[in-house]
Amino acid sequence: MTTQADSEAPVIPHPALWAVLYRSSTPFWEAVGRHELTLQRCSDCKTWRMPPRPMCPRCQSAESEWVPVSGRGTIHSWVTYPESPHPAFEAPYAVILVELDEGPRLVSNPVGIAPDELEIGMPVEVVFEDVSDDFALYKFQRAG
Ligand SMILES: [Zn+2]
Numbered sequence: 001m002t003t004q005a006d007s008e009a010p011v012i013p014h015p016a017l018w019a020v021l022y023r024s025s026t027p028f029w030e031a032v033g034r035h036e037l038t039l040q041r042c043s044d045c046k047t048w049r050m051p052p053r054p055m056c057p058r059c060q061s062a063e064s065e066w067v068p069v070s071g072r073g074t075i076h077s078w079v080t081y082p083e084s085p086h087p088a089f090e091a092p093y094a095v096i097l098v099e100l101d102e103g104p105r106l107v108s109n110p111v112g113i114a115p116d117e118l119e120i121g122m123p124v125e126v127v128f129e130d131v132s133d134d135f136a137l138y139k140f141q142r143a144g
Pocket of ligand 1 (some may be wrong): 042043
């Protein structure tokens with residue numbers, strides 16, 4: 001019989017919900033890797049599910065579809081960190097909440113917009129940034 005004490009690997013807490021949440025958002029990140037923005041939508045009542053999840057909050061359906069969205073929206077809110085929260089993030093570091101034209105809101109970072117230029121209602125559009133061979137991030141720049 002193998003027990004946990006037999007293993008050399010560190011024990012990592014792994015609540016069951018983490019796996020569900022990760023699986024739920026995998027199609028989102030796979031699309032971002034292809035430089036596409038897609039959101040999960042209920043197949044039955046057409047309610048957007050953001051963040052992605054296994055069940056519709058409106059009609060409790062477990063059926064969903066991944067739908068391409070425009071990548072265009074407006075800044076709904078933002079915050080600027082005057083000091084870096086981590087060495088990987090150069091200060092001042094801004095985080096924005098973008099309301100897409102389709103309605104759902106995404107947390108992201110601005111590209112090419114100085115923190116003191118950020119405004120609620122500013123039109124923005126998605127851009128993609130490859131951070132490795134198999135992973136990309138979505139960010140937002142001023143809409144052209
Ligand atoms: Zn639904």
